[in-house]
Amino acid sequence: MNIAVDAMGGDYAPEMVVQGAVEAASGFGIDITLVGDENRLRGLIDKDQAQGRIFFRHCEHVVEMDESPLKALRKKKDASIGVAFDLVKHGLADAVISAGNSGATLAAAVLTLGRLEGVERPGIATILPTERGCVVLIDVGANVDCRPGQLFQFGVMAQAFACSFLGIKDPRIGLLNIGEEKTKGNEQVRSAYGLFQRSDINFVGNVEGRDIPMGTVDIVVCDGFVGNVVLKTIEGNVESMVKLIENELMRSSSGRTALELLRRPIDRFRRRLDYEEYGGAPLLGVKGVGVICHGESSAKAIRNAINTAAQYVTTRVLEKMSLQLKKSGAG
Amino acid sequence: MNIAVDAMGGDYAPEMVVQGAVEAASGFGIDITLVGDENRLRGLIDKDQAQGRIFFRHCEHVVEMDESPLKALRKKKDASIGVAFDLVKHGLADAVISAGNSGATLAAAVLTLGRLEGVERPGIATILPTERGCVVLIDVGANVDCRPGQLFQFGVMAQAFACSFLGIKDPRIGLLNIGEEKTKGNEQVRSAYGLFQRSDINFVGNVEGRDIPMGTVDIVVCDGFVGNVVLKTIEGNVESMVKLIENELMRSSSGRTALELLRRPIDRFRRRLDYEEYGGAPLLGVKGVGVICHGESSAKAIRNAINTAAQYVTTRVLEKMSLQLKKSGAG
Secondary structure (H helix, E strand, O other), X not given: OEEEEEOOOOXXXXXXXXHHHHHHHHHHOOEEEEEEOHHHHHHOOXXXXXXXXXXXXXXXXXXXXXXXXXXXXXXXXXXXXXXXXXXXXXXXXXXXXXXXXXHHHHHHHHHHHOEOOOOOOOEEEEEXXXXXXXXXXXXXXXXXXXXXXXXXXXXXXXXXXXXXXXXXXXXOEXXXXXXXXXXXXXXXXXXXXXXXXXXXXXXXXXXXXXXXXXXXXXXXXXXXXXXXXXXXXXXXXXXXXXHHHHHHHHOOHHHHHHHHHHHHHHHHHHHHOOHHHHOOEEEEOEOOEEEEOOOOOOHHHHHHXXXXXXXXXXXXXXXXXXXXXXXXXXX | OEEEEEOXXXXXXXXXXXXXXXXXXXXXXXXXXXXXXXXXXXXXOOHHHHOOOEEEEEOOEOOOOOOOHHHHHHHOXXXXXXXXXXXXXXXXXXXXXEOOOHHHXXXXXXXXXXXXXXXXXXXXXXEEEOOOOEEEEEOOOOOOOOOHHHHHHHHHHHHHHHHHOOOOOOOOEEEEOOOOOOOOOXXXXXXXXHHHHHOOOOEEEEEOOOHHHHOOOOEEEOOHHHHHHHHHHHHHHHHHHHHHHHHHHHOOHHHHHHHHHHHHHHHHXXXXXXXXXXXXXXXXXXXXXXXXXXXXXXXXXXXXXXXXXXXXXXXXHHHHHHHHHHHHOOO
16 A cells, blocks of 8 residues: 655645655554655655655645646646656556645646546535434535536435445435425526436435534435535534633633633544544546545545545445446436 | 414424424514414413414414425415415514425415515525524525526525624635635536626635534525535534433443533534524525425424514514625626
């Protein structure tokens, strides 16, 4: 197993990215190829730390966060994210992770590896903690507008992902809408409802926003605009609530006493709702494995994303996904 | 001040609705006209409670939750929600509140009172608690698809609402998108961005999901599909988090001790994040005042919505809104 890491992508790159990669190499025993400015990257690593698991692939350029993905990839032929996917294409790595420009990661994956047979547009999935466990939300930002067939494909791909990667048998799929009735919502979701209903996958119907944190279903399908807004709303809400609780407790002496008693439960609680624990958002629909990390990823987030990418490979999600796409007629 | 209450609308109508109305009448000194099955409604009220503030307007029908709003209103000429808005039209009430079919409330408002000059489509606004205070989110369900001009109008109307109703001077308006850059998002929000930018209102640019709970701006504008999903996601997330915290605490004896100490802060915290405290979602863009309540509204939610409706009237939001619409060129 060798994971290509876009060492130059992300708000805290390359330092945090390299630290996370080193942690993954030593913690999970995964080989890593750091893609980027080799001299700079080597300077960030103790030889002892590397333990023979860290490799380098030098390149000069990086796609910046504010660049147009396609233009940047055309102009910078050896941008780190493109080179990373090239390693996968040539069998030199099994997967890519990047905390860089997510549009560029998606574009480089499609341009270099291509799409799975029949897939119109790949989607970005994310795993969110819920009251009961976790839920796969797809798409969280790859496609701001989606045709009904694309929403259906997201569901089929996420089904394979949830089965193989999360080990959920016959995952329940919900379509995100503004009401449960099938007449609700816009044209796009009403048509997608019909496609899901006519298929043989475990479609439970429309779900609403509250079903995501409650964990009513295993998979929630929506377009990338809605999904991205929902994901960031939940992240912000969790952060705000933890702050509000702490402020509320600091207002009274019994609260402050409670806060002392609470350190460990609060930490457990935070960890449970911390998206960094879930290690990045896998790309579904490309012929290979790519995992997108938050731009602000810490070393821990990078480490966990590398682990996610490795599991994505070992659980053979891609094979299952191709099969499902064919079977469902979506592919 | 007399508020017409659709006594037959809502999952717990008429009992909870009547109880909330009685509480509002005695607690806030607001006159109430209960619209619905008079005999049944009278049976729910002690004469002592009414204190001369509760009036009745009998009607036979109600628009059920699962009915198509326009069809139902055409068929049931004396449905409670239509009759309630009729009272406003004829000067017999100052505003309407309803926990019934929200599409029917919107439709009855538009059919009976009409739209403010220049308004293409009214929107439903909601006030959400944030880290720093509160934020107005518009639209939360009236329009599943919006043209850019409609999004702009929502911003202008919400500006007047935030000024008059919430007393915020020069409220900051953000457009909900999947990134801050103005090139982000779909065609609809990119065009709306231009309209906001060229206007003289206090537009701070695109905001992301996390800005809603963080309270980065005073007003967040989006289409009704996205807004409805966001609203319900936040509601569900708050509920789930309170449950998770309590479960976490119950796992250890120090946690259980803390939970005892915490009862009051947790109650304060719950109250702070409880949408029922904010009393319903005002309709913006009709020639009159209507407030939409959650179908599952408790008596408290109804009471607070009646108070919201009364404040909406006394703070002269409508005048300010008409003025703003003209001034901004949106009307």
